[in-house]
Amino acid sequence: MKIELQVTDPMLLRTFLAEQAISKKSLSAIKRNGALLVNGIRQTVRANVVPGDVVTVVLPAETPSASLVPSEGPLEILYEDDALCIVNKPAGVSTMPSQLHPHDSLVERVLAHFREQRTAGIPHIVTRLDRQTSGVVIFAKHQLIHHWMTGIIDKVYLCAATGRLPARGRIDLPIRRKSESIIERITAPDGKPALTSYLTLLRSEHSVALVRLHTGRTHQIRVHFKAIGHPLLGDTLYGTDQSTGRQALHAFQVTFSHPVTARLITIQAPVPHDLRFVIPI
CATH class of the missing domain: 3.30.2350.10 (Pseudouridine synthase)
Incomplete structure (x- = not known):
């Protein structure tokens, strides 16, 4: 997965990345197994960047937990791009595996979707719901995106x-x-x-x-x-x-500033059939 960031002030690349809330741990992983490019050219964090430069962060590949078993269960996607996948969870499906419900969780359905679409990334749960609660659930496609989504929804x-x-x-x-x-x-x-x-x-x-x-x-x-x-x-x-x-x-609804583009996004999930007689909205 690649993320492109626009430079607006002169500074060291290291400082610029820190200002984007890229932690030292994430930066170490990027340097080991990803890449940093400025205007398409590989650079180290000691490089200087100037206004107008485009910094490309190539995120390291991730491996899903061995306990997750991809599930072909139905999946209603409300929104998807290179960074996020937002779905409408039905009641009766767990967001993640548990001792009582070890498989066919929502995260395992999203994992199967990613594999089918050959998506670069693995699902990281940003918002979770109780098993019997329906509605919007957000997944990030990389740990760094998950980190950027914390507390902004x-x-x-x-x-x-x-x-x-x-x-x-x-x-x-x-x-x-x-x-x-x-x-x-x-x-x-x-x-x-x-x-x-x-x-x-x-x-x-x-x-x-x-x-x-x-x-x-x-x-x-x-x-x-x-x-x-x-x-x-x-x-x-x-x-x-x-x-x-x-x-x-x-x-029913989530609103947030997109962690990569900063665009304001609002996503809604319609009231499911089993609740329409008590929530006639």
Whole structure:
């Protein structure tokens, strides 16, 4: 994989690469198994670059984990380029393998897609969803791209919650793992900071809300909505409602600045059929 970067100020190539958030570890790997070019000519990090120069970073090839088994399961691609692959995850598919569900994970389906397309790169999970949550999942095609994506994504979900939510709200409650469980989370003063905001779109026997995550704790939306007395429909871990076959939660939209081109990108995943009767958006 190659990345082209435009120089705007005179400096050492080493300094320029550091300003692009290329870590010393990544730079060492690039020098060992990749290449650095300035205007098409190989250079060392001690070279000087000037405005107008084009720096090409040839990223080293990566090998996927031996535990990943490419899966030919169905894959809905919402967006793809040389750096990213963004897909619409169905409910009932794990983002990554687990002890209970060791194969046919989403990452293994993406790996099979990469091999079929002869894509240079391996899938690195940027955003992940619970097995029974549907919607947008982002994969980077190299570790460096994954690093560049950290913390720059605006995530918006759609959910259906029990009861009648206020018109809007902010839930600022720390979250930690429940002591006697390896899965369940709770709100607690000694937990990690967690902030969720929401806008209620519909209210009838239940409420439909547009939810924005400001932090990324495990089960954050599910735990926060339980904490305010409105657990999600179908969420039997944090509530009692069984009107849907799974928690009524869908990762609807992501917005971010592309890590290579800096172009603002917004990707949406339509509400799946199994939730349209409770989230009629």
